[in-house]
Amino acid sequence: MSVHLLLSAGRGPQECAWAVARLLDRLAADAARHRVGSRVVESVAGDRPGTYRSVLVRLDGPDGATFAAGWTGTLCWQAPSPYRPGTGRKNWYVTARPCRVDSPTTAFVEADVHVVACRTGGPGGQHRNKASTAARATHRPSGTVVVVDTERQFFLNRAAALRLLRQRLAEDDARAGRAVTAARRRLHDELVRGDAVRVERPRPPGATGARVRSRSAGRPAGRG
Structure with a gap:
């Protein structure tokens, strides 16, 4: 230890x-x-x-x-x-x-991601609302969820969702690292004579x- x-x-x-x-x-x-x-x-x-x-x-x-x-x-x-x-x-x-x-980093393993097709509104008209072409990706270990519906085809939205999820996890890790650094800086001001x-x-x-x-x-x- x-x-x-x-x-x-x-x-x-x-x-x-x-x-x-x-x-x-x-x-x-x-x-x-x-x-x-x-x-x-x-x-x-x-x-x-x-x-x-x-x-x-x-x-x-x-x-x-x-x-x-x-x-x-x-x-x-x-x-x-x-x-x-x-x-x-x-x-x-x-x-x-x-x-x-330091803060722990989140390993991105595709096997940890659950991706399902879903329906969303937005550009694309009735076809988009009726077809389940959007992709919802959930990173099981962290609970982070993203939804992508920018494309008309599910496999394209799925690939984009995985990229976005990887990016979100990296941003969360960076944010946690900055918080650890800030906490260490504050310790310098905790001196009590x-x-x-x-x-x-x-x-x-x-x-x-x-x-x-x-x-x-x-x-x-x-x-x-």
Whole structure:
């Protein structure tokens, strides 16, 4: 089972892009400890070398979804700014959200299409209304239906209906793909500063583990 987790600096300053890179390293190490595979499948670089505005991480393994849940929400990297020594701020927030990366495509197989002759009105006069020359094509898996009556002969309308049905399914797939992309874009604006589910910081020499802040208690809840 695989899960995709998006880490984003949102509209935060350059330190948040730096925090994404630091948290990505921490997430990868934590995933390895839990025997969950992790790899970056997409990234947007920050303005500074070695920083990211966002990264999309794929997590693989039976415990991938459970592991991702522990990293979902607002994350905080707690350290002084490496770029503005004079600022007193030490908390840099990042959002982490599971997301879909693509939408399934609909395979067009003619055996999945039920085509019947039917009558329709329109140009052609009485002959057209009395003869069942129109074609109604139904794609059984999706329920998509098209009707074509542009020709006087059924076999021509049938061929046109199959072409139109294939086109409609492709358009539906493209629309679904755009919806997935739009949903991912919206995730970048869901960053909520404060109330972090995890607070990570540079470790002193020889130290291991991470501080995890409880969402409900609002204080460090343990190490993991």
